[in-house]
Amino acid sequence: MEQLSQLQKNYYRLLAEKYPSRDRVLAEALLLESGLNLPKPTEHFVSDLHGEYRAFTHVIRNASGVLRRYIDELFPEKSEADRKRLATILYYPEEKLKLLKEAMAPEDYDALLKTTLADLILVAKRVAAKYDHDQIEATFPVDRKKILNLLLLEEAGLRHKAGYVKTLHEKIVAYGEGEIYIRDLADLSVRYAVDTLHVIGDIYDRGEEAEKIMDYLMASPKVDIQWGNHDIAWIGACAGNFALIANVIRIALRYNVLHTIEDGYGINLMPLVRYARKYKATAAFYPKNPDPHEAQNESLAKLHKAMAVLQFKAEGQLIAKHPEYGMDGMRLLHRMDLESGTVEVGGKTYPLSDTDFPTVDPADPYAFTEEEKHVAARLTESFTNGERLRKHIRFMIESGSMYLIRNDNLLFHGCLPTDEAGNFAPTSVLGKPLAGRELLDAFDTAVRDSFFARGEKQKAAADLMFYLWCGEASPLFGKERITTFERYFIADEATHKEEKNPYYRLREEADFAEKILRAFHIDPDLGKIINGHTPVKRMKGEEPVKAEGKVLVIDGGFAHAYRKTTGTAGYTLISNSYGILLATHSPMKDEERRIADDIDVTSSLAFVTEYEERRLVKDTDGGKKGLETIKELTTLAKLYETGEIKTQK
Numbered sequence: 001m002e003q004l005s006q007l008q009k010n011y012y013r014l015l016a017e018k019y020p021s022r023d024r025v026l027a028e029a030l031l032l033e034s035g036l037n038l039p040k041p042t043e044h045f046v047s048d049l050h051g052e053y054r055a056f057t058h059v060i061r062n063a064s065g066v067l068r069r070y071i072d073e074l075f076p077e078k079s080e081a082d083r084k085r086l087a088t089i090l091y092y093p094e095e096k097l098k099l100l101k102e103a104m105a106p107e108d109y110d111a112l113l114k115t116t117l118a119d120l121i122l123v124a125k126r127v128a129a130k131y132d133h134d135q136i137e138a139t140f141p142v143d144r145k146k147i148l149n150l151l152l153l154e155e156a157g158l159r160h161k162a163g164y165v166k167t168l169h170e171k172i173v174a175y176g177e178g179e180i181y182i183r184d185l186a187d188l189s190v191r192y193a194v195d196t197l198h199v200i201g202d203i204y205d206r207g208e209e210a211e212k213i214m215d216y217l218m219a220s221p222k223v224d225i226q227w228g229n230h231d232i233a234w235i236g237a238c239a240g241n242f243a244l245i246a247n248v249i250r251i252a253l254r255y256n257v258l259h260t261i262e263d264g265y266g267i268n269l270m271p272l273v274r275y276a277r278k279y280k281a282t283a284a285f286y287p288k289n290p291d292p293h294e295a296q297n298e299s300l301a302k303l304h305k306a307m308a309v310l311q312f313k314a315e316g317q318l319i320a321k322h323p324e325y326g327m328d329g330m331r332l333l334h335r336m337d338l339e340s341g342t343v344e345v346g347g348k349t350y351p352l353s354d355t356d357f358p359t360v361d362p363a364d365p366y367a368f369t370e371e372e373k374h375v376a377a378r379l380t381e382s383f384t385n386g387e388r389l390r391k392h393i394r395f396m397i398e399s400g401s402m403y404l405i406r407n408d409n410l411l412f413h414g415c416l417p418t419d420e421a422g423n424f425a426p427t428s429v430l431g432k433p434l435a436g437r438e439l440l441d442a443f444d445t446a447v448r449d450s451f452f453a454r455g456e457k458q459k460a461a462a463d464l465m466f467y468l469w470c471g472e473a474s475p476l477f478g479k480e481r482i483t484t485f486e487r488y489f490i491a492d493e494a495t496h497k498e499e500k501n502p503y504y505r506l507r508e509e510a511d512f513a514e515k516i517l518r519a520f521h522i523d524p525d526l527g528k529i530i531n532g533h534t535p536v537k538r539m540k541g542e543e544p545v546k547a548e549g550k551v552l553v554i555d556g557g558f559a560h561a562y563r564k565t566t567g568t569a570g571y572t573l574i575s576n577s578y579g580i581l582l583a584t585h586s587p588m589k590d591e592e593r594r595i596a597d598d599i600d601v602t603s604s605l606a607f608v609t610e611y612e613e614r615r616l617v618k619d620t621d622g623g624k625k626g627l628e629t630i631k632e633l634t635t636l637a638k639l640y641e642t643g644e645i646k647t648q649k
Contacts, residue, residue: 070127126150173346227476236462
């Protein structure tokens with residue numbers, strides 16, 4: 001054994017407190033050694049959830065079709081209707097069993113419970129086969145741990161145990177516990193069908209229940225987040241950036257989805273309501289998802305327009321404060337001529353479709369009125385002090401990053417800014433020229449500083465969140481400019497165009513993908529780039545698999561607003577010990593009846609990569625860490641053997 005430094009000796013003395021004897025050390029090492037030869041844990045990749053809680057939780061509970069595949073494999077003799085019913089019970093045990101109980105005679109319902117219990121035991125065993133039993137047992141409810149152990153460990157096919165197991169199943173139902181154990185087995189199957197969930201950005205935006213998604217993620221055992229541009233907007237809003245507060249409220253008004261803001265986070269919009277009375281409701285500001293009551297749509301349009309003008313003022317102030325952002329082209333209020341009804345954009349004059357700007361002073365167009373100052377202060381207070389929002393944003397930052405490297409996969413939401421030749425494009429927005437991985441690392445630090453830093457450092461980082469939201473060199477935005485003002489006030493669609501970064505064209509090419517993988521020290525023969533952010537327009541012939549399989553794009557469908565162009569309800573990925581599978585989800589025809597009618601959303605599940613040999617834990621990043629731990633444990637065992645460390649009494 002090599003000579004240890006004093007620091008190393010101190011470390012092993014601390015490790016000995018956890019493993020106080022040689023036998024304990026070696027027992028742990030044996031468990032780890034054997035665990036390395038278990039199949040690779042399953043990873044689930046989702047992206048661009050956009051507040052669609054219902055669709056998200058369904059995809060999570062069915063593990064992107066994996067659990068339905070297990071049911072088909074285990075029960076080929078069952079009818080399609082019976083397998084669909086079993087799948088629905090697995091996904092939504094309480095809701096489905098309640099409906100069945102109401103519709104069935106008591107004796108038939110009890111028989112169903114016995115059958116379902118036996119079926120879900122087989123499903124749970126199939127799912128749990130990849131894991132050490134101690135891992136599984138640790139998640140059991142304490143009061144039912146012994147029974148659940150028996151259900152999963154005892155084999156009904158053994159001659160001496162057949163009666164024992166049959167009685168156990170029958171009495172669980174007879175004692176009125178069938179529903180509870182079915183729920184336990186369903187939850188266990190869902191929990192262990194996937195080991196780790198990767199969320200590749202944009203939890204927030206145009207859906208109704210982003211806060212519920214955040215609650216779900218916080219309760220999940222293994223989850224990581226790669227921030228999207230809409231997530232950054234909310235992080236910046238929580239950090240006190242009023243330009244981003246205005247953006248997230250405006251988007252919610254645009255799509256008539258105020259639930260998350262008002263009910264989810266308790267943000268009071270009444271100051272904005274009073275202020276908005278100054279504005280007229282014009283066509284451009286009526287909600288994309290209209291309310292059944294026309295009067296409500298008119299009110300929403302006034303709020304929407306008032307918030308948009310506040311946003312343009314706040315953005316103008318922020319951009320003027322930071323000339324290094326290079327975003328002066330977005331400052332258009334001072335380029336308006338309200339008398340002639342025109343605005344100058346890019347050196348060209350266009351007619352304004354709307355000249356109603358009652359709070360814009362042509363002499364100082366970006367200045368807040370006293371009432372606007374009050375509205376901005378009240379809204380900022382709500383966003384920065386809301387307990388639930390701060391809890392969610394803290395989790396998002398602590399569990400998130402600009403990118404993640406995991407098991408030869410590179411995960412990031414948007415792009416890696418490049419020039420037309422495919423070189424990583426530098427920007428000095430952070431004080432010095434940065435490009436590629438260095439740029440992402442620097443932005444990662446800034447995101448954390450926006451929430452955790454104090455004083456001027458925090459304020460500067462909070463300002464920078466606006467650049468990450470819509471700046472030209474932002475990896476999360478990925479466009480030359482954002483044209484919000486132009487889309488509202490200029491009819492000429494030439495002004496609406498937002499030129500994408502060359503990355504989005506170049507990622508179709510294998511050489512470019514390999515260049516990126518090498519920049520992140522990933523073997524290009526093994527690695528994949530997994531992106532979200534840009535909806536895959538399948539109806540126009542676009543495919544999610546690009547660059548000869550080295551790039552996988554899985555945005556495109558969770559948000560209802562995208563489905564007219566995507567034609568899907570989203571893509572997700574499953575990475576298991578056999579390979580990587582792409583799930584294509586079909587929109588639910590009747591979401592309200594998904595439980596009653598046993599409606600699923602996965603339309604196809606196909607391998608995009610099949611491994612030549614089944615991958616084991618030892619082939620993963622976790623396996624590499626396990627090997628390091630085993631090495632440390634064997635060293636500690638030798639220290640016990642030589643007497644350098646004494647057995648703890």
